[in-house]
Amino acid sequence: MAVKFFVATLIGVLLVETGFVRADPLSTKVFTEVAETQEFGVCGCEAIVYSGPDFYGRFELHIFQQNAWFEKNFLPFTAESIKMRGKCFFIFYEEANFLGTAHILKIAGDYPSLTNFGNVVSARALPPEGTNAIVFFEHSNYGGRMGVLYSSEDYLYYYSFISSVIVIGGSWTVYKGWFYSEYAVRLYDRYYPTLSAIGMSKIVSAKSW
Missing domain, CATH: 2.60.20.10 (Crystallins)
Known part of the structure; x- marks a missing residue:
């Protein structure tokens, strides 16, 4: 029990240091990332990335992209499914630091399986389609x-x-x-x-x- 508590505490510290917010430890772990870099106008994009197929799994990553492009060179877990709302334009990569095969996804909707994407471990959101x-x-x-x-x-x-x-x-x-x-x-x-x-x-x- 002491070892488990230590590991849980260590994970909690790592999440705080990397800027993620974790939900109730008894429920699904929910990470939140808000884009805060270069502005290009409000696009109102939300992406929910799941660690399991069919929008299940122990981990979720919520990306709220309002007026900035977003980059994450290493996701906290391998993405298996995703829901996209609003004007989104994402590139998912099979390796960290935006390397490996790139997969472009820019149509809002539900994607219950990312099997064809391989191991999605990094991602970036670009300005929405139509932006000059x-x-x-x-x-x-x-x-x-x-x-x-x-x-x-x-x-x-x-x-x-x-x-x-x-x-x-x-x-x-x-x-x-x-x-x-x-x-x-x-x-x-x-x-x-x-x-x-x-x-x-x-x-x-x-x-x-």
Whole structure:
């Protein structure tokens, strides 16, 4: 009993340190995460992630995304099912730190099984579809670190890390040089898993139209 109490106490401390809120220890463990980073307008997204299929399991993670994009590089458990409400745009990854195979989910609804997603252990929510925004990712297939633009930028200081792109909304032109110079490509709402898919070797500046 003493060992069990110690383990439970240790878990409780870890949850406090990582910013999660735990419910009554006698019921399902409920974690809460509220996005508090860069604003892009109220989208009213709520996602409930479950540790078991069919919306059961010992653990739940509630993500309330109001006016920020959200990232969690390591979920407190492997996701097995999810409910999404409102305008959500999620990418789930099979490895921590947004690595491994990426799975895009952006339609509100109930998903009783994530079997086809493998082991979902990290996740990020992007601005909702239709937002005038473009997202750059460090690795191909939308992995690694990311940067979000809502307006034109004549020099992307992180350009050397850009390997894939998602255009959330609007029309964008990306350039190989700074201050909108050199080779240019016009991009529309679409997924670009590699820079070669758009005929570019690098993106140094981007303009919103």
